[in-house]
Amino acid sequence: xxxxxxxxxxxxxxxxxxxxxxxxxxxxxxxxxxxxxxxxxxxxxxxxxxxxxxxxxxxxxxxxxxxxxxxxxxxxxxxxxxxxxxxxxxxxxxxxxxxxxxxxxxxxxxxxxxxxxxxxxxxxxxxxxxxxxxxxxxxxxxxxxxxxxxxxxxxxxxxxxxxxxxxxxxxxxxxxxxxxxxxxxxxxxxxxxxxxxxxxxxxxxxxxxxxxxxxxxxxxxxxxxxxxxxxxxxxxxxxxxxxxxxxxxxxxxxxxxxxxxxxxxxxxxxxxxxxxxxxxxxxxxxxxxxxxxxxxxxxxxxxxxxxxxxxxxxxxxxxxxxxxxxxxxxxxxxxxxxxxxxxxxxxxxxxxxxxxxxxxxxxxxxxxxxxxxxxxxxxxxxxxxxxxxxxxxxxxxxxxxxxxxxxxxxxxxxxxxxxxxxxxxxxxxxxxxxxxxxxxxxxxxxxxxxxxxxxxxxxxxxxxxxxxxxxxxxxxxxxxxxxxxxxxxxxxxxxxxxxxxxxxxxxxxxxxxxxxxxxxxxxxxxxxxxxxxxxxxxxxxxxxxxxxxxxxxxxxxxxxxxxxxxxxxxxxxxxxxxxxxxxxxxxxxxxxxxxxxxxxxxxxxxxxxxxxxxxxxxxxxxxxxxxxxxxxxxxxxxxxxxxxxxxxxxxxxxxxxxxxx
Amino acid sequence: xxxxxxxxxxxxxxxxxxxxxxxxxxxxxxxxxxxxxxxxxxxxxxxxxxxxxxxxxxxxxxxxxxxxxxxxxxxxxxxxxxxxxxxxxxxxxxxxxxxxxxxxxxxxxxxxxxxxxxxxxxxxxxxxxxxxxxxxxxxxxxxxxxxxxxxxxxxxxxxxxxxxxxxxxxxxxxxxxxxxxxxxxxxxxxx
Numbered sequence: 018x019x020x021x022x023x024x025x026x027x028x029x030x031x032x033x034x035x036x037x038x039x040x041x042x043x044x045x046x047x048x049x050x051x052x053x054x055x056x057x058x059x060x061x062x063x064x065x066x067x068x069x070x071x072x073x074x075x076x077x078x079x080x081x082x083x084x085x086x087x088x089x090x091x092x093x094x095x096x097x098x099x100x101x102x103x104x105x106x107x108x109x110x111x112x113x114x115x116x117x118x119x120x121x122x123x124x125x126x127x128x129x130x131x132x133x134x135x136x137x138x139x140x141x142x143x144x145x146x147x148x149x150x151x152x153x154x155x156x157x158x159x160x161x162x163x164x165x166x167x168x169x170x171x172x173x174x175x176x177x178x179x180x181x182x183x184x185x186x187x188x189x190x191x192x193x194x195x196x197x198x199x200x201x202x203x204x205x206x207x208x209x210x211x212x213x214x215x216x217x218x219x220x221x222x223x224x225x226x227x228x229x230x231x232x233x234x235x236x237x238x239x240x241x242x243x244x245x246x247x248x249x250x251x252x253x254x255x256x257x258x259x260x261x262x263x264x265x266x267x268x269x270x271x272x273x274x275x276x277x278x279x280x281x282x283x284x285x286x287x288x289x290x291x292x293x294x295x296x297x298x299x300x301x302x303x304x305x306x307x308x309x310x311x312x313x314x315x316x317x318x319x320x321x322x323x324x325x326x327x328x329x330x331x332x333x334x335x336x337x338x339x340x341x342x343x344x345x346x347x348x349x350x351x352x353x354x355x356x357x358x359x360x361x362x363x364x365x366x367x368x369x370x371x372x373x374x375x376x377x378x379x380x381x382x383x384x385x386x387x388x389x390x391x392x393x394x395x396x397x398x399x400x401x402x403x404x405x406x407x408x409x410x411x412x413x414x415x416x417x418x419x420x421x422x423x424x425x426x427x428x429x430x431x432x433x434x435x436x437x438x439x440x441x442x443x444x445x446x447x448x449x450x451x452x453x454x455x456x457x458x459x460x461x462x463x464x465x466x467x468x469x470x471x472x473x474x475x476x477x478x479x480x481x482x483x484x485x486x487x488x489x490x491x492x493x494x495x496x497x498x499x500x501x502x503x504x505x506x507x508x509x510x511x512x513x514x515x516x517x518x519x520x521x522x523x524x525x526x527x528x529x530x531x532x533x534x535x536x537x538x539x540x541x542x543x544x545x546x547x548x549x550x551x552x553x554x555x556x557x558x559x560x561x562x563x564x565x566x567x568x569x570x571x572x573x574x575x576x577x578x579x580x581x582x583x584x585x586x587x588x589x590x591x592x593x594x595x596x597x598x599x600x601x602x603x604x605x606x607x608x609x610x611x612x613x614x615x616x617x618x619x620x621x622x623x624x625x626x627x628x629x630x631x632x633x634x635x636x637x638x639x640x641x642x643x644x645x646x647x648x649x650x651x652x653x654x655x656x657x658x659x660x661x662x663x664x665x666x667x668x669x670x671x672x673x674x675x676x677x678x
Numbered sequence: 679x680x681x682x683x684x685x686x687x688x689x690x691x692x693x694x695x696x697x698x699x700x701x702x703x704x705x706x707x708x709x710x711x712x713x714x715x716x717x718x719x720x721x722x723x724x725x726x727x728x729x730x731x732x733x734x735x736x737x738x739x740x741x742x743x744x745x746x747x748x749x750x751x752x753x754x755x756x757x758x759x760x761x762x763x764x765x766x767x768x769x770x771x772x773x774x775x776x777x778x779x780x781x782x783x784x785x786x787x788x789x790x791x792x793x794x795x796x797x798x799x800x801x802x803x804x805x806x807x808x809x810x811x812x813x814x815x816x817x818x819x820x821x822x823x824x825x826x827x828x829x830x831x832x833x834x835x836x837x838x839x840x841x842x843x844x845x846x847x848x849x850x851x852x853x854x855x856x857x858x859x860x861x862x863x864x865x866x867x868x869x
Contacts (some may be wrong), residue, residue: 251803358713361720373725377732384736399747400741401765403814409739414732537799539779598803616801617780627780627800662761 020085023073024164027114030066030121031154033059037124037147041140045212053136055511056489057128057509063150064125067259069119071105078105084170087111087163093176095565098183105189107181109311109327110163115191117153125149127202134223142202142207152334160327176565176594185245189238189509193265194458196235197303198270202227204300204342207293211345214352216289221282226654228279232272233650235522239265240643251600251615253631254536255639258407263386264306270379271299274372281368285357285430287337288365290350291372297346301339302379308335309386360432367425367433374418375650380411385624419473419524422517427487446481449476460532460634467531471526477521481514512653516646523642529610529635539620549610549632552576553585558623561606564589569619570603571626575605580608587614587628610634743806745814754791760817766793767812775807786811795823800828 024362037059042051052584083089091108092101100107106115119583124146131139157163206224210216242265256262275295281288312328359365385402392400394521423445427438453472485490488510489503534549545554552575559570568590575582589605602615613631620626747765748758758764771792773784780799783808785792795813805811805828824847 358717361717361724369721369724373728377728380729381732381736384740392744399765400744401747401814402744406736406739406743410732413735414728511859537780570728597809600803615800627802 018167019073019076020082020164023070023077024162026066026069026073027154027158027162027164030063030070030117031151031158033063033066034147034150034154037063037565038151040144042144043149045137045140048137050136052609053140056140056147060128060143060146060218061125063147064121066117066120067114067154068629070116073110074114075102075105078102081174083172083174085163085165085169086167089167089171091172091177092174093565094173095594096182096562098179099187100177101182104177104181106590107177107186110157110161112190113153113157113161113311114163116194117150117157117199119191120146120150120196120201123202127205129571131223137213138206138209138220138223139214141442142205145205145208146201149205149338151481152337156330158336160330174594176592178597179566179590179592179597180249181594182565182599183245183591185241185249186536189242189245192241193236193238196231196238196272197265197268197306199227199231199234200268200296200300200303203231203275203296207296208291208342210353211342211349212253214349216293216353218283218286221279221292224292225276225279225283227236228272228275228296229650229654232269232276233647233654235265235269235272236643236647237565239269240640240647244640248604249599250601251602251617253613253615253629253633255636256307257406258385260386261310263382263407264302264309267379267382267386268299268302268306268517270375271295273303274375274379277368277375278372280364285359285365287357288358288369288372289353293350293353293372294346295372295376297339297342298524300362301335301342302383303384304331304335304338307360309333311344329358359430359651362428362430363433366432367421367428371425373419374414374421378411378414378418381414386412394432412646416473419477419520421486421561422477422520426481426513426517438506441487442480442483443478445476448479449473456524456528457610464531466493467528470528470531472530474521474523474525478518479521481521483503484515485510485519507620508656509653512651512656514610515649515652517649519644519646519649521642522638522645526609526635526638526640526642529633529638532634534632537617537627538630539625539627541625544670548612548630549634551576551582551632553612553614553630556584558619558626560623561588562591565594569616569623569626571603571614571616573603573614573617577607585612585614587616589616589619606637611636611639722824735846749788750786750791750793751788758817758826760819760821762865763814763816765812765814766795766823767810768793769810770805770807786813793823795825797825797828799828804830 033178037056040052040059040587041056042397043049044074070193077088078083078092079098081092081094081101081368082086083092087108087110089308091111091659092104096104104111106112127134127139127142127146131142134142159246194416203224206220206227210220212255239262242262243255246257247253278288278295282292286429308328308331311327357365385406389400392398398649424435424438427433427441430437449472453468456471458469460467486499487504487507488506489499491503494502536546538546540546540555542555542557545552549555553573554576556572556574559572561570568588570586570588573585573587575585583605585603585605590599590602591597592599600615600617602613604614605612611631611633613629613633615629616627714833726758745763745765748756750766752767753764753766766786768786768788770786771785774783774792776783782797782801783794784797785794787793795815797813797815809830812829813825814827815823817823
């Protein structure tokens with residue numbers, strides 16, 4: 018019964034979304050206040066209905082109702098409760114429902130938080146949001162319905178893919194989707210602005226928190242996905258330049274550009290057309306990501322069951338939204354003109370620099386990811402573009418960008434004194450140089466790139482801190498005054514500082530790659546393997562019975578210079594329901610470095626194993642860095658100025674203009 | 679109507695800003711005097727340089743770094759120069775897999791032709807005889823195919839698209855167990 022309610026609610030949601038698309042749009046055109054206001058309850062209702070639908074699917078999973086085909090295909094009675102729940106989105110149909118649920122949450126938060134938005138803008142935004150919901154609800158109902166029944170109902174389910182039976186599934190997809198789908202709001206704002214033909218700094222103040230929130234979730238989503246792949250796939254890699262990863266990196270790159278260009282719109286009323294274009298591109302790339310992941314047109318290490326027919330449908334959605342919004346952009350962009358002027362060397366100039374390089378990096382990732390498709394369509398020959406391509410193109414494009422980051426916040430608006438800024442950054446550069454040389458001397462001179470990366474990381478971190486100290490005017494006043502000023506700085510300033518600091522920390526983590534140790538060996542019980550400064554001894558192999566799996570746990574004792582450290586317990590699991598093995602890495606974190614052991618094979622009835630043994634210096638800094646970046650986003654979001662609906666003065670001006678029009 | 683009020687609003691703003699900006703000293707007189715145009719030219723020029731650089735890098739890397747996908751039959755008929763990286767897709771031939779410590783030798787077949795592959799390291803969890811794999815590697819000068827990456831299916835419903843297509847092209851598409859069928863069969867097997 019609940020399943021039917023869920024199904025029914027989903028169909029109702031589609032109808033509501035249709036009305037939500039049409040009514041406010043007509044209202045905004047005819048200046049009909051009632052029709053415009055209708056968008057608010059409609060968006061709320063749509064959210065409620067999708068939530069009911071999602072709840073019904075969750076209930077079916079919790080109850081292991083195998084009369085629902087989707088549950089039968091992806092669940093099992095013996096599965097722990099957490100995985101019964103996360104299994105809801107551990108498959109195509111359920112994950113699309115989660116996608117739409119998040120879309121509806123964002124859709125409902127426009128009326129919930131945007132009480133002070135001008136009614137016309139709000140009506141248009143809600144209508145655009147509604148149209149995205151229509152597309153994806155149609156997609157779910159007609160091609161990927163999770164509520165289809167099986168008759169007769171089987172006794173036992175086929176279980177969730179064991180690789181997905183991990184807390185990572187509870188965290189990664191919801192965060193990633195919050196990021197992807199969050200950019201639908203900035204997209205809706207951009208399209209609404211084009212419909213109205215007006216972009217002002219108030220518009221940017223409304224858009225920026227949404228972009229920031231989406232960016233924050235996307236950053237966390239990518240970061241958690243990377244860590245999950247790192248420990249679950251058992252290869253010890255954290256980024257493979259795989260199409261599915263690139264699919265999430267592209268909107269992140271353009272979203273980061275959007276975040277920065279929106280500042281220029283807000284502060285200086287310039288770069289408006291470009292910002293609108295970026296908002297459209299970012300969400301288009303999110304849609305493209307969904308398409309790449311869901312259709313399986315590209316071979317990926319992260320691809321699970323896929324279905325080309327569904328890919329075609331998403332491709333159509335993609336073409337309608339991207340084509341439509343770009344056409345609207347072409348037709349209306351010249352209605353949005355003017356804005357503040359600036360010299361090439363200025364804060365605006367620095368933000369343009371940032372946008373140029375981020376866009377170029379995004380474009381190369383795009384080319385590399387989709388080139389196999391074009392190549393096949395043109396020549397018929399199948400090719401793959403791998404990590405060497407991306408390392409060769411994206412990294413050189415990131416280098417000038419990273420070098421420039423510390424300069425940016427020091428530059429003043431309109432016109433800036435580059436020489437003066439360089440002077441202030443002298444000690445930062447000195448510190449970076451010392452760090453690079455010292456790290457090379459300490460670890461290994463051959464890994465020159467890693468030493469350069471250490472220098473770069475220190476340059477970014479110290480540069481971020483230097484900027485904050487400068488803002489607090491530490492140089493010219495008593496430390497107590499400086500400290501007070503430091504804590505009174507706007508949160509947005511702290512947020513930017515943390516964001517840039519996080520990039521630096523991440524670069525430090527990546528630098529560790531050059532000093533890694535990797536050993537792959539066949540090891541018998543009692544044997545010792547030396548990995549970097551550690552000696553790992555295989556003590557025994559234990560057999561354990563889990564709730565829905567059996568596992569062989571290889572117990573390693575580890576010692577550094579004769580001093581024992583924690584045991585490592587990597588395991589090889591077999592899930593009988595699918596007869597599928599998984600690898601559980603044994604990881605021991607020592608400050609920022611990690612010992613990583615994963616079992617490849619268990620031989621001779623458990624007397625010998627084949628294992629990967631890695632020592633990865635600084636590796637945790639990669640994820641710590643991304644967490645700091647996300648924290649920066651959160652702090653910035655907490656800034657009073659950016660709180661949604663705060664700009665009352667701007668609202669007053671907006672409504673006067675609206676009346677005049 | 680909307681456009682009119684907007685236009686006048688903006689142009690007024692614009693004019694006052696331009697007025698203030700005229701005081702900046704120009705460093706090249708061949709550039710247009712209008713700061714707005716100057717700015718646009720500078721930005722477009724910078725964008726051109728960066729994008730051209732990115733495009734150049736991409737073309738260079740694409741020329742050098744792309745890897746062609748071949749089936750064992752392609753290799754048998756076209757040959758393969760030693761050192762050229764290729765990606766091979768096929769099924770692991772039944773009974774062909776031998777291992778010694780961490781080195782493995784097995785044959786990949788598209789059922790018409792086969793290719794013997796050497797690999798050192800740990801094979802993926804789902805590597806099995808009779809199942810689809812994708813490998814990256816190259817021929818050594820001695821004519822031995824050495825793989826450095828082996829990808830197997832991620833779950834039993836998934837098979838690399840290249841393998842599925844290679845098998846279809848060879849007319850050996852098997853759908854007996856419903857295992858590879860997900861791409862083809864609209865109805866999954868009923869329990």
